[in-house]
Every structure is written in C-alpha cells, then in structure tokens.
Amino acid sequence: MMHLSSYFTVVAISLLFSFAPSSADTHENFVQCLYNYPHNTTSISKVVYTQTNSSYSSTLDFSIQNLRFYNASSKPLVIVTPLDVSHIQAAIICSQRHGMQIRTRSGGHDYEGLSYVAEVPFVVLDLINLREIKVDVENSTAWVQAGATIGELYYSISQKSKTLGFPAGVCPSVGTGGHFSGGGYGFLMRKYGLAADNVIDAHIVDVKGNVLDREGMGEDLFWAIRGGGGASFGVIVAWKLKLVPVPSTVTVFNFPRTLEQNATEIIHKWQLVANKLDEGIMIRINMVRVNSSQSGKPTVQATFESMYLGGVDELIPLMQKSFPELGLVREDCTEMSWIDSVLYMAGFKSGQSTDVLLNRTQLNGLSFFKAKSDYVRDPIPDVGLQGLWPLFYEDEAESAYVQFTPYGARMDEISESEIPFPHRSGNIFHIQYGVSWQEKGDEALQRHVDWIRRLYSYMEAYVSKSPRAAYLNYRDLDIGVNNNGYTSYSQASIWGLKYFKNNFNRLARVKTKVDPLNFFRNEQSIPPLMLKGRK
Structure with a gap:
C-alpha cells in the first residue's frame, strides 16, 4: 500500500490547465470532470456526494467536531471520500478547472472548522477511507x-x-x-x-x-x-x-487541588519546576470551575495530570525532591502499560478495552466550542493567577478550562527553525483556553466567545510578546485572517508571525515554489510571496 510505485498514475494534465475557470461552470461540470478522469482501480462515482445525495448530510456531519459549524450555511457543493490516490488527483485537477476550492478533512477537529466550512464554492476532500x-x-x-x-x-x-x-x-x-x-x-x-x-x-x-x-x-x-x-x-x-x-510500565496520576487546598501556591511552584523535571515526566495542569466541598460555592480546581516513563518507586522520590508542594504519595499513582495510559489520559474508564481507540466519534458528545492559546516565558505571579480566578465564576465559564502544558527537556533542545513549529527554548509552558456550551443561537455564541476573548485580553500581560505567540493546531481566527480572495504576505503576517515567528517567511517561499497561484488556500493558509499587493 505504501510503496510509491502503486500510487503513480501517468496523467496528461497540461491541457487541463489551459482552461480558465468560468463563472458558468457548476458543480455538475466538476462532478463530470471527476467521472471522466482516468482512475487507477476504483470508480470514483461511489465516493462522490452532491447535496442531492441521500448520504450527503450524514457524510458531512460524521466528522464535524464543533457544533458551531454543524448547520453552517456555507456547505460544500460536493464531498469526495477518496478510496485511492487517483481520486485525490482527480479532485485537485478538476477543482482547478472548474473554479472550486478544496478543503481537506481527516479528523474534523480544526477548531475553526476550516476543513469543512468556506465562504466560496468548495469541495470537501474527506480522507476518512484512507486510514491504513x-x-x-x-x-x-x-x-x-x-x-x-x-x-x-x-x-x-x-x-x-x-x-x-x-x-x-x-x-x-x-x-x-x-x-x-x-x-x-x-x-x-x-x-x-x-x-x-x-x-x-x-x-x-x-x-x-x-x-x-x-x-x-x-x-x-x-x-x-x-x-x-x-x-x-x-x-x-x-x-x-x-x-x-516506551517502558513496559509507566505511572500516571490525576491529582486535584482546589483554591481552598492551596492550588494557587502549588501552581506557582509548578511554574518554577515543571519544565526542569526529569524528561520522563510530564505534569500538565487542567483548571476548571467546581463547587467547593467546604462551602458549596464555586471555586477553581486545578488537576495535575501526569504520565511518568517508569515505575512508582522511581517517581515518588523524584517528586519529593523536586515538587514536594504537590503532596503526591504512592496511593495517588497507578502503574500501567503505555497504551493503557493513553486510555487513562483520554478519560476512558479503568479496564476498558483498547478497542475504544477505534471509535472515531467524540468521547463525550458534541458541544459548541471556542479555544485560544498562548506561550509563557516568565512565571505568572500570584497576583496574576488571583486575577484569573474570578473569570471562572462567570456564567459563561461553567464548561470552560485553562490548561498549562510544560516545556523543557527535548522541547528546549530542538531548534526553532528545525521545522516550522517555532515554540521551543525559552517557553516554560503553553496555555490552551477553551469554552464550550450547549445552548443554541447567536446570543449564546456571542456571550461565550466574548468571555474567552476577555480571558485572553486579561492574560496579555503575562504571556509572550512581539509576537504574542499561538499554536496552529489550536486554530484561532481572532488573531487574523486572509481575505476571501488572494491575500498579501504582509496581511497574512498578522496571524502568520504568531503561529510561526521567523519561519513564516520561509513557509511563504516554499508556497511560492510549489503553489504559486495559491490554489490551496483558506482563511489562514500560507500565501505565496509573488502575490504581494495583489487583490
């Protein structure tokens, strides 16, 4: 399956590029182009879904992971679920010929729905069948x-x-x-x-x-x-x-501490040590609102979630030496295999079969969702944390979270330019902010999005600057977008430098070389340099 010799199809494509897309072209022309394309083995007709197809909605909805985009008005004119590479080739060539944009979807987790929502005529290339x-x-x-x-x-x-x-x-x-x-x-x-x-x-x-x-x-x-x-x-x-x-035995723990249990002080110490711990241990913090067991009133709970590549006999002395403030003891820890730790961290119940990993749907059902991200280079002072907690008590924060993920060890050793992902040495941890809700309607959406934007604004004083960095996989269109047509390099730099820092220019140069006419584009795609200034 994976040998390139089985992938190549010799196709005469030069003629296809001699046709300029016409406004008169419709998705019917696109579909006919797909059917006429020479295919390796499998007919493409079985994996093409137009809006009149009875399976169109179920195919589109299956991989949607965010209810914000569940009933979007901008739906794809066609969905293609390729069974082999020739189907992908056909979709790319025919999309260019007939003026359609392509959005590619694998799991559907893009936080802003860019893999299945667009404001222009588009095709979803859903790779769900290519999973060997x-x-x-x-x-x-x-x-x-x-x-x-x-x-x-x-x-x-x-x-x-x-x-x-x-x-x-x-x-x-x-x-x-x-x-x-x-x-x-x-x-x-x-x-x-x-x-x-x-x-x-x-x-x-x-x-x-x-x-x-x-x-x-x-x-x-x-x-x-x-x-x-x-x-x-x-x-x-x-x-x-x-x-x-990975070792045959790893050790995990989920250790909750509320504000009444000195969570603020423990988080402060975590900031000083988490990125300096042994490379085999990762301790992230997940902060949510809960009801206090002492007063019954809302409080913030910080859960210290950890996986250690080794046994509990090695972990406990390590924690007592470097992070005694957490108060971790043997009874808080569980030894298991690495694959069982995958289930544990994903929130599955103890003893569940690894077969649950084959379930492609969300563990806890769908919700409306918005997220943002930051990087922290200096510890957030206690006053900064104290100012964060009241935001959790607002109505919109009922299902919100703030997550701190530590850096250090291998993440500090890899150069910022080794790959486009630039967030390496100098960061002590990464932050993900998220808010979800179940209420339908624009009013509920606006309230929750406003809440996370206020949270993000509050945190500005404590996070990376020039640029205020962000993580591409936690996609956030608030930090800047391309226009619907062609976007200049300078316009795209507004968001591009936040995701990629100094690597953004090299990404644009690669784009210029491999896709100079900017066919593969979306609201936050890399622009080619040669389109600088073009409208």
Whole structure:
C-alpha cells in the first residue's frame, strides 16, 4: 500500500490547465470532470456526494467536531471520500478547472472548522477511507495514512509491540493528517518532542496532481508540512513515523487541588519546576470551575495530570525532591502499560478495552466550542493567577478550562527553525483556553466567545510578546485572517508571525515554489510571496 510505485498514475494534465475557470461552470461540470478522469482501480462515482445525495448530510456531519459549524450555511457543493490516490488527483485537477476550492478533512477537529466550512464554492476532500496503518516493529517505524486517527495509530502500535509508542495527542479521534502537519502535542513531548518532530517521510499530492515522497518533494516542502500545516501545500496522503521506545510500565496520576487546598501556591511552584523535571515526566495542569466541598460555592480546581516513563518507586522520590508542594504519595499513582495510559489520559474508564481507540466519534458528545492559546516565558505571579480566578465564576465559564502544558527537556533542545513549529527554548509552558456550551443561537455564541476573548485580553500581560505567540493546531481566527480572495504576505503576517515567528517567511517561499497561484488556500493558509499587493 505504501510503496510509491502503486500510487503513480501517468496523467496528461497540461491541457487541463489551459482552461480558465468560468463563472458558468457548476458543480455538475466538476462532478463530470471527476467521472471522466482516468482512475487507477476504483470508480470514483461511489465516493462522490452532491447535496442531492441521500448520504450527503450524514457524510458531512460524521466528522464535524464543533457544533458551531454543524448547520453552517456555507456547505460544500460536493464531498469526495477518496478510496485511492487517483481520486485525490482527480479532485485537485478538476477543482482547478472548474473554479472550486478544496478543503481537506481527516479528523474534523480544526477548531475553526476550516476543513469543512468556506465562504466560496468548495469541495470537501474527506480522507476518512484512507486510514491504513502499517507498523514495522523491527525498524521502529510506521506508515499511517492521513485519514487515520491518532487513536487508530496508537491501537495499531499496541497490537504489534508493548514497548513502542508515538508522541502525539491525547484525544483519540483527532486525525493524523492535520495533527501531525500542525505539530502535535502529547504526554511524550518532553521526552521525544512533537509528533511532527518524529515524521521521517510523507506522501503528498501537489497542485499539479503529482504524488511525491520526501525525495520527490525536496527538503523545503518536507520541512514545511511538518508543523506549517499541510493544507497550504497540497493533500497529504500518508506519513512515515519514527516510533519511540516506551517502558513496559509507566505511572500516571490525576491529582486535584482546589483554591481552598492551596492550588494557587502549588501552581506557582509548578511554574518554577515543571519544565526542569526529569524528561520522563510530564505534569500538565487542567483548571476548571467546581463547587467547593467546604462551602458549596464555586471555586477553581486545578488537576495535575501526569504520565511518568517508569515505575512508582522511581517517581515518588523524584517528586519529593523536586515538587514536594504537590503532596503526591504512592496511593495517588497507578502503574500501567503505555497504551493503557493513553486510555487513562483520554478519560476512558479503568479496564476498558483498547478497542475504544477505534471509535472515531467524540468521547463525550458534541458541544459548541471556542479555544485560544498562548506561550509563557516568565512565571505568572500570584497576583496574576488571583486575577484569573474570578473569570471562572462567570456564567459563561461553567464548561470552560485553562490548561498549562510544560516545556523543557527535548522541547528546549530542538531548534526553532528545525521545522516550522517555532515554540521551543525559552517557553516554560503553553496555555490552551477553551469554552464550550450547549445552548443554541447567536446570543449564546456571542456571550461565550466574548468571555474567552476577555480571558485572553486579561492574560496579555503575562504571556509572550512581539509576537504574542499561538499554536496552529489550536486554530484561532481572532488573531487574523486572509481575505476571501488572494491575500498579501504582509496581511497574512498578522496571524502568520504568531503561529510561526521567523519561519513564516520561509513557509511563504516554499508556497511560492510549489503553489504559486495559491490554489490551496483558506482563511489562514500560507500565501505565496509573488502575490504581494495583489487583490
């Protein structure tokens, strides 16, 4: 499956580019173009869904992870769920010929719905059928198709080895296509870096319909798609991963502390030590509103969530030496296999089968959702934390969270320019802010979005500056957007420097080389340099 020889289809595409898109073109012309395209093996007609198709809505809705976009007015004219690479090639070539934009979806977790919502005529290329995974234990590698989820990847690794893992995210239903191309945080990041740091090859279909591996695409493009977002450069079909060693036993704990239990002081100490701890331990903090067991009134609970690559006998002395303020004891800890720790961190109940990782739907159902992100380079003083807590007591914060993820160790060792993801040495932790709600309607949406924007504004004094950095995988259109047509480099820099810092210019240069006419574009796609000033 993963050998390039099985991917290539010799196609005469030059004529297709001689046709300029016409306003008279319709999606019917696009669909007819798909049907006429020479395919490798499987007819494309079985995987094309127009809005009149009885399976259109269920196909579109299946991978939507945010109710903000569930009934969006801007729906795709066509959905294509390719069964092989020739279907992707056809969609790319025919979209250009008939003036359609492409949005590529793997897991549907884009926080702003960019993989399935657009304000222009567009096609969703849903990679849900391209999810094959091949694990090579002997060489500690795996090929994973971009439509597979990280849960499916973890499961496949665990079926072949008890001492191999992969450093990717916590939520099992996240798609590997977008997750790896944006970076990929997880509980192994202090030991092994990001998911993108451990990608060693890839297959991508470019704007001309060519299928390229690392050698064929060249090191510039290979650099760009590992942290720069794949959707700006083509359609990623598969990743080759370097798997990492994990011990047969790891130790986990979820340790809650409320404000009445000195959470503020413990968080302050955490800021001083979390990025300096042994590389085998990751302790993140998840802060939410709860009712106080003492007064019954709302308070803030900080849960210290941790995974340690080793046994509890090693962990406890380490914690007593470096972080005694937490008060962790053996009874708070549980030893288990790495794959069971994946289930534990994802919130599954103890004893559940690893088969649950194959479930592509959300664990706790869907909600309306908005998130933002920050990076912290100096500890937030106690007064800063004290000012944060009242925001949790507002009505809109009932299902809100603030999450601190520590840096240090391997994350400090990798250069800012090694891949496009630039947030490395100097950061002591990363922040994710999130708010969700169940109420329908514009009024509820505006109230909750206003709340998280006020939270974000409050935190400005305590986070990175010039630029105020952000994480691509926690997509946030508030920090700047492209216009509906072509966007200048300077306009895109408003958001681009926040995600990519000094790597943004190199990303634009790669874009100029591989997609000069800016076919692969969205509200936060990398612009080509040559379009500078073009409207």
